[in-house]
Amino acid sequence: MSATTDEVLPIRESDDVVRVRQAVRVRAVAAGLGLVDQTKIVTAASELARNTLDYGLGGTARIETFTGSPERGVRLTFEDNGPGIPDLERALTDGYTTGGGLGLGLSGARRLCNEFEINSVVGQGTRITIARWK
Amino acid sequence: MDRIPILKLGRALLVSIQVDIHDRLAKALEEDLSERIVATGARGVMIDISGLEIVDSFMGRMLDNIAAVSRLLDADTVVVGMRPAVAITLVELGLSLTGVKTALNVERGMALIGSGQYEEIDGDDALEGGDERNDG
Amino acid sequence: MEDGFATLSKIVGERESAIVTRWRQLLVEAGGSGRIKDAEVEKQCQDFLASFVAGLGGGATSATDPAFAKARELLAEVSRSRANQGFTPTETATFVFSLKEPLFEQVRASYPDDAARVASIGWEMTQILDQLGLYTMEVYQRSREDVVRRQQDEIAELSTPVVKLWEGILALPLIGTLDSARTQVVMENLLQAIVDQSADLAIIDITGVPTVDTLVAQHLLKTIAAARLMGADCIVSGIRPQIAQTMVHLGVELDVVSKATLADALALAFQRTGRTVVRKAIAKG
Numbered sequence: 001m002s003a004t005t006d007e008v009l010p011i012r013e014s015d016d017v018v019r020v021r022q023a024v025r026v027r028a029v030a031a032g033l034g035l036v037d038q039t040k041i042v043t044a045a046s047e048l049a050r051n052t053l054d055y056g057l058g059g060t061a062r063i064e065t066f067t068g069s070p071e072r073g074v075r076l077t078f079e080d081n082g083p084g085i086p087d088l089e090r091a092l093t094d095g096y097t098t099g100g101g102l103g104l105g106l107s108g109a110r111r112l113c114n115e116f117e118i119n120s121v122v123g124q125g126t127r128i129t130i131a132r133w134k
Numbered sequence: 135m136d137r138i139p140i141l142k143l144g145r146a147l148l149v150s151i152q153v154d155i156h157d158r159l160a161k162a163l164e165e166d167l168s169e170r171i172v173a174t175g176a177r178g179v180m181i182d183i184s185g186l187e188i189v190d191s192f193m194g195r196m197l198d199n200i201a202a203v204s205r206l207l208d209a210d211t212v213v214v215g216m217r218p219a220v221a222i223t224l225v226e227l228g229l230s231l232t233g234v235k236t237a238l239n240v241e242r243g244m245a246l247i248g249s250g251q252y253e254e255i256d257g258d259d260a261l262e263g264g265d266e267r268n269d270g
Numbered sequence: 271m272e273d274g275f276a277t278l279s280k281i282v283g284e285r286e287s288a289i290v291t292r293w294r295q296l297l298v299e300a301g302g303s304g305r306i307k308d309a310e311v312e313k314q315c316q317d318f319l320a321s322f323v324a325g326l327g328g329g330a331t332s333a334t335d336p337a338f339a340k341a342r343e344l345l346a347e348v349s350r351s352r353a354n355q356g357f358t359p360t361e362t363a364t365f366v367f368s369l370k371e372p373l374f375e376q377v378r379a380s381y382p383d384d385a386a387r388v389a390s391i392g393w394e395m396t397q398i399l400d401q402l403g404l405y406t407m408e409v410y411q412r413s414r415e416d417v418v419r420r421q422q423d424e425i426a427e428l429s430t431p432v433v434k435l436w437e438g439i440l441a442l443p444l445i446g447t448l449d450s451a452r453t454q455v456v457m458e459n460l461l462q463a464i465v466d467q468s469a470d471l472a473i474i475d476i477t478g479v480p481t482v483d484t485l486v487a488q489h490l491l492k493t494i495a496a497a498r499l500m501g502a503d504c505i506v507s508g509i510r511p512q513i514a515q516t517m518v519h520l521g522v523e524l525d526v527v528s529k530a531t532l533a534d535a536l537a538l539a540f541q542r543t544g545r546t547v548v549r550k551a552i553a554k555g
Contacts, residue, residue, distance in 0.1 A: 014156040014157040014158070015156055017156070018154040018156055021154060021188070022154070025187070035219045036219045036222055036223070038219075039187065039188055039219040039220060039222070039223045040223050040226065042187070042188050043188045043189070043190050043223050043227060046188060046190040046192070047190050047191060047227075050190070050191075050192055105190070105191045105227075107228070108191065108226075108227040108228045108229070109227075111226050111227065111228070112223065112226055112227060
């Protein structure tokens with residue numbers, strides 16, 4: 001499988017969330033994803049970028065396009081050195097929320113992706129990798 | 135700092151969200167809207183999202199907040215112009231936006247505002263069996 | 271390992287035209303390439319050989335190395351075009367594998383008295399060509415899958431037209447089995463039609479759907495939910511008795527009004543959009 005160059009974007013303020021969305025959109029289009037698939041991955045990216053900012057206290061987003069074999073798509077990795085997620089199982093269940101609102105968005109984001117992997121250690125940080133392909 | 139413009143359209147206020155909205159802008163919008171609802175006595179708030187390519191849970195929360203505040207100020211909130219790809223994604227995401235009404239476009243949206251409450255009464259049928267032009 | 275590649279690279283560089291000639295001969299003998307013009311085959315052979323040499327000389331140790339990127343690209347092109355033209359997998363793979371013989375001949379000719387050397391270089395050559403050959407197969411396979419998928423999409427589009435029944439009332443008569451991919455296409459078409467025609471109501475008729483299991487029901491529900499999010503609504507029609515029973519047994523709940531026939535659904539749709547149908551007396555005589 002060949003991956004093309006990846007880019008790493010900082011997530012330090014809310015404008016960065018917008019930049020991440022735009023970058024992912026560009027990559028998704030370049031990878032040949034259809035409109036609905038694009039919308040799904042960009043929305044998932046928006047959720048996770050926001051989480052990185054709000055709960056992870058800032059971090060990075062790595063965006064990678066993979067083309068070639070067997071799928072063409074986009075892979076994203078969100079990483080932060082924040083407090084980590086204590087009860088991962090619960091966080092991945094619908095409706096779970098620590099702040100007021102519609103939840104951490106993790107379970108929703110997971111449904112939008114073909115691939116979803118999460119690593120979180122309390123006190124150290126969180127890393128989430130998602131991917132969407134054609 | 136830019137603020138999103140709010141237009142008056144009949145008995146409603148119309149907001150058109152075109153750009154990627156960030157936190158400060160969202161907060162400003164919520165504040166401006168509540169203020170304008172009271173100032174104009176608007177019966178409804180129409181939010182046009184036909185320019186939005188995605189709606190995430192943050193946006194969903196904002197829409198719900200606007201709807202909740204408007205409801206307290208006796209106004210309906212109608213979201214119009216949702217794109218198909220966005221609708222499909224929202225369903226997958228699990229966002230149901232229960233607090234807002236939705237319509238295909240501004241025209242349809244206007245019909246939803248104030249419906250089910252007081253009906254606009256025409257001059258002719260205002261009073262039953264009475265001549266409304268009583269003097270004195 | 272690099273030594274073998276370097277030597278191979280030199281040999282190919284020196285004997286290029288002899289190799290290409292023999293290679294093309296073998297391709298013709300293997301058959302199938304009659305469908306492609308000679309000049310084109312020749313160009314493909316030359317281009318590939320050039321990129322192969324570049325890869326060998328680029329310090330690569332295997333076919334996945336970036337030095338072989340150009341070679342892989344060329345093979346991918348060859349593979350895709352053959353897949354689209356209906357070549358068999360064997361015919362496509364032969365392009366790479368039949369290069370072995372002419373290469374080996376030249377290696378032997380270069381070291382006539384050094385059997386061990388010939389064996390060693392020959393082994394490395396066969397390994398790298400095997401890898402490239404397998405890569406060709408993979409691309410071919412994927413291209414065939416793409417063709418099939420495109421065809422499936424076309425079938426899905428053709429077999430699920432969205433029909434305008436009236437101003438603001440659409441019908442989606444579903445026919446045949448609904449799998450994930452097809453339902454996706456159908457869903458998108460319906461929602462787009464709702465936008466394009468500013469439809470208030472969409473009647474989803476499933477008379478032609480043989481079975482409705484939990485998965486299909488889920489797809490239907492998602493479609494309806496999406497339509498509602500956009501500001502339209504749906505009516506389901508054509509649920510047959512067996513389907514109704516299956517759904518109840520499976521615990522599937524369709525949170526939508528359902529009518530037995532499309533006609534009933536249309537009547538309801540008229541009602542909900544504030545329309546009445548009036549029969550006028552036909553003038554007699």
